[in-house]
Amino acid sequence: MPTAMEIYKLLPKTNCGECKFPTCLAFAMQLANQKVSLEACPSVSDEAKAQLEESGAPPIRSVTIGSGELAVKMGDETQLFRHDKTFYNPTVLGLIADDSAGLEAMRTRVDDAHSAAFERVGQILRVDSVALRHSSGSEEDYLEAVKAAAGKELPIVLMCEDAALAAKAADACADKKPLLYRATGANFDAMAELAKGRSLPLVVGGVAGLDELVELSERAKKAGLSDVLLEPPIDSSGKMLENMTVIRRAAIKSKFRPLGFPTIAVLGSSTADKMNASLGVMKYASAIMMEEMPRDFVYPLLALRQNIYTDPQVPIQVKPGLYPVGEPTESSPVMFTTNFSLTYFTVRADIEKSKVPAWLLVVDTEGQSVMTAFAAGKMTPESVAKAVDDFKVKEKSNRNEIIIPGMVSRMSGKLNELTDLKVTVGPRESSGLPKMMKSLA
Numbered sequence: 331m332p333t334a335m336e337i338y339k340l341l342p343k344t345n346c347g348e349c350k351f352p353t354c355l356a357f358a359m360q361l362a363n364q365k366v367s368l369e370a371c372p373s374v375s376d377e378a379k380a381q382l383e384e385s386g387a388p389p390i391r392s393v394t395i396g397s398g399e400l401a402v403k404m405g406d407e408t409q410l411f412r413h414d415k416t417f418y419n420p421t422v423l424g425l426i427a428d429d430s431a432g433l434e435a436m437r438t439r440v441d442d443a444h445s446a447a448f449e450r451v452g453q454i455l456r457v458d459s460v461a462l463r464h465s466s467g468s469e470e471d472y473l474e475a476v477k478a479a480a481g482k483e484l485p486i487v488l489m490c491e492d493a494a495l496a497a498k499a500a501d502a503c504a505d506k507k508p509l510l511y512r513a514t515g516a517n518f519d520a521m522a523e524l525a526k527g528r529s530l531p532l533v534v535g536g537v538a539g540l541d542e543l544v545e546l547s548e549r550a551k552k553a554g555l556s557d558v559l560l561e562p563p564i565d566s567s568g569k570m571l572e573n574m575t576v577i578r579r580a581a582i583k584s585k586f587r588p589l590g591f592p593t594i595a596v597l598g599s600s601t602a603d604k605m606n607a608s609l610g611v612m613k614y615a616s617a618i619m620m621e622e623m624p625r626d627f628v629y630p631l632l633a634l635r636q637n638i639y640t641d642p643q644v645p646i647q648v649k650p651g652l653y654p655v656g657e658p659t660e661s662s663p664v665m666f667t668t669n670f671s672l673t674y675f676t677v678r679a680d681i682e683k684s685k686v687p688a689w690l691l692v693v694d695t696e697g698q699s700v701m702t703a704f705a706a707g708k709m710t711p712e713s714v715a716k717a718v719d720d721f722k723v724k725e726k727s728n729r730n731e732i733i734i735p736g737m738v739s740r741m742s743g744k745l746n747e748l749t750d751l752k753v754t755v756g757p758r759e760s761s762g763l764p765k766m767m768k769s770l771a
């Protein structure tokens with residue numbers, strides 16, 4: 331965002347007051363703090379407006395593909411290093427279905443991409459898109475596969491460099507806002523016209539170096555396209571890392587607009603490709619399309635992505651509440667833990683291991699683990715007692731007892747006083763819970 335002085339220089343400086351501010355400078359200061367919109371000034375020139383919009387735009391443009399709940403957003407990143415703040419939009423992973431394998435194989439691929447999902451620390455991690463590639467198969471089969479994918483939820487990437495066929499494919503999945511792949515030096519005008527006419531995002535690539543990529547990006551801008559993805563050359567892991575880093579650096583540090591777009595990498599199925607996929611998730615691919623995504627590869631990749639794109643300053647949290655584990659009844663034991671996701675899921679898994687149904691009370695500790703929360707005063711006898719009341723523990727269990735983590739045994743006396751519950755000190759580590767739970771059953 332430009333500074334107040336930079337904005338002020340572009341305003342009419344008539345102090346007319348129509349924006350509801352007494353002076354142009356006052357308006358500029360509010361605009362710099364994003365408290366008002368430029369629209370509030372009716373006198374600003376079109377030229378100044380364009381200049382301000384350009385300088386106020388994020389360093390990497392945000393591009394969305396797909397529609398509905400599973401639409402995915404790429405770009406809009408502001409950092410070179412995750413620890414400086416956070417990365418925002420996780421790398422979009424897509425499975426390629428190539429028409430050389432025939433229509434049935436493509437349909438199977440589409441189904442496979444949709445079923446590649448699992449839950450980790452309370453979040454659903456999934457393959458986000460399906461990329462339909464036209465190579466040596468028939469046009470009819472390709473369009474049929476596009477229709478099959480259009481009937482499902484995942485966003486679609488149309489990998490077809492024949493603009494006439496890509497146009498038919500785009501029409502067959504018009505509601506899905508597909509990503510068009512790709513405009514090269516050879517088909518640029520036709521693909522750019524297609525993308526512009528249908529307001530679809532377009533990949534520019536197929537280049538030998540970044541200079542050529544910059545040229546294509548500038549041509550896309552001249553053609554009136556703003557939703558663009560860049561495909562740099564990735565002949566080796568080293569080249570991929572270098573090019574992705576140069577693009578990110580140029581966009582964020584130098585605000586170099588032609589490279590201020592999300593990036594995409596299309597990978598095969600070799601071990602090197604799998605390594606490059608991990609590399610791309612870390613630095614700095616906005617989308618990765620792959621020929622093969624076996625579960626034993628893609629699930630760890632999704633977990634890696636979750637780790638990279640989790641805000642390091644905000645622990646993943648579970649909603650506070652009273653959770654049933656198994657099918658607890660009124661006589662089932664009650665225990666509590668914190669709302670730090672990793673702690674919650676570890677404790678929950680250990681209770682499940684015991685096969686003894688229980689009630690697990692999750693206390694709000696702002697996402698801190700047991701010892702950290704206790705030491706920081708975020709988990710006190712008072713806050714646990716409040717959770718017991720808020721989530722009506724006594725209505726769910728008539729055992730009149732609560733099991734507390736061994737590490738916070740010091741709160742037993744006060745907790746007993748505040749809740750009238752018998753306080754039983756559990757193991758220091760939740761791995762001791764199965765043994766203890768079996769003795770309760």
Ligand code: SF4
Binds near residue numbers: 344347353355370374
């Ligand atoms: Fe200045 Fe525009 Fe506000 Fe008038 S409306 S005071 S010209 S910023």
